Amino acid sequence: MADIVRVEGLSKSYKGGFQALKHVDLTIREGEILALLGPNGAGKTTLISCICGITSISAGRVLVAGHDNVTEYRAARSLIGLVPQEINLEPFETVMATVRYSRGLFGKKDNDAYIDEVLRQLSLYDKRDTQVRALSGGMKRRVLIAKALSHEPQILFLDEPTAGVDVSLRKEMWQTVAELQKRGVTIILTTHYIEEAEAMADRIGIISDGQIRLVREKQALMHELGRKVLRIELAQPLTEVPAGLDTYELSLAKDGAELVYTYDVQSDGTGITRLLTALAERGVKVRDIRTEQSSLEDIFVDLVEAEGQA
Numbered sequence: 531m532a533d534i535v536r537v538e539g540l541s542k543s544y545k546g547g548f549q550a551l552k553h554v555d556l557t558i559r560e561g562e563i564l565a566l567l568g569p570n571g572a573g574k575t576t577l578i579s580c581i582c583g584i585t586s587i588s589a590g591r592v593l594v595a596g597h598d599n600v601t602e603y604r605a606a607r608s609l610i611g612l613v614p615q616e617i618n619l620e621p622f623e624t625v626m627a628t629v630r631y632s633r634g635l636f637g638k639k640d641n642d643a644y645i646d647e648v649l650r651q652l653s654l655y656d657k658r659d660t661q662v663r664a665l666s667g668g669m670k671r672r673v674l675i676a677k678a679l680s681h682e683p684q685i686l687f688l689d690e691p692t693a694g695v696d697v698s699l700r701k702e703m704w705q706t707v708a709e710l711q712k713r714g715v716t717i718i719l720t721t722h723y724i725e726e727a728e729a730m731a732d733r734i735g736i737i738s739d740g741q742i743r744l745v746r747e748k749q750a751l752m753h754e755l756g757r758k759v760l761r762i763e764l765a766q767p768l769t770e771v772p773a774g775l776d777t778y779e780l781s782l783a784k785d786g787a788e789l790v791y792t793y794d795v796q797s798d799g800t801g802i803t804r805l806l807t808a809l810a811e812r813g814v815k816v817r818d819i820r821t822e823q824s825s826l827e828d829i830f831v832d833l834v835e836a837e838g839q840a
């Protein structure tokens with residue numbers, strides 16, 4: 531897949547000096563769905579605002595289909611549609627007028643046939659002459675997407691498309707996004723829901739504290755997220771992992787007082803019962819056990835530690 535957006539060494543400091551982005555490198559591939567996953571305050575909105583050229587960049591550059599988004603702002607911006615997190619629509623305008631107006635802002639000639647097509651794609655066509663205020667929440671969100679697509683962009687940014695939205699509406703949004711991808715739109719969305727990234731993305735980028743921690747194929751990342759840890763508190767500390775347990779991923783912690791077993795939730799069977807039996811056979815007495823699911827937070831910690839060692 532060709533790269534459609536390149537972000538190179540991008541930093542952003544807000545007035546007052548707060549550095550919201552720290553040397554971000556990121557490549558977006560044509561036709562993919564990339565989810566930027568990170569907690570509140572991570573810098574997701576800042577990053578997409580910088581890519582779209584609506585927030586100034588402090589250092590680095592952004593190329594959109596080869597166009598620098600500062601020196602060739604209009605060319606770069608015309609390729610991008612942005613769906614903001616907040617619903618900000620004129621309640622008394624009709625759907626059609628709302629979307630037409632957005633197209634006009636880009637200096638594009640009227641093309642109602644194109645807008646009708648977008649409205650059909652988004653299941654809004656029969657609402658084209660309805661006032662925005664009469665629409666359901668889900669429809670209003672789709673109007674935001676229609677507005678973002680009004681000037682025929684190739685790349686669509688969705689900033690937290692489902693934050694604070696109920697489950698059925700969230701699934702509806704996932705379907706809408708999948709449909710858009712099928713029609714050739716490259717999609718970048720931000721989210722703080724792991725399930726959302728899992729449901730939609732081809733690749734997932736994890737962002738925290740203004741830095742991209744990793745970008746990976748979804749399959750590979752979900753595998754890592756699916757790992758669990760079983761902490762086995764021992765009655766007597768051990769100096770080494772008991773012999774004959776090589777088939778298990780084991781390590782000692784807390785000065786030998788704890789045996790740590792890492793396993794894959796997605797594999798058939800966890801092996802916990804077998805492991806506990808094997809320990810009993812070796813005379814290792816267990817005081818307590820508890821499991822930990824690796825969370826996004828753990829992955830951040832692991833990544834930061836790994837970087838520290840590299």
Ligand SMILES: Nc1ncnc2c1ncn2[C@@H]1O[C@H](COP(=O)(O)OP(=O)(O)O)[C@@H](O)[C@H]1O
Binds near residue numbers: 545
């Ligand atoms: N206009 C601004 N001025 C100063 N700081 C800001 C501004 N906008 C965002 N920030 C700060 O930058 C950080 C990243 O914010 P943001 O990009 O909105 O994160 P996210 O979208 O991941 O929740 C936060 O600490 C936020 O408080």
Ligand SMILES: [Mg+2]
Binds near residue numbers: 576689690
């Ligand atoms: Mg945000």
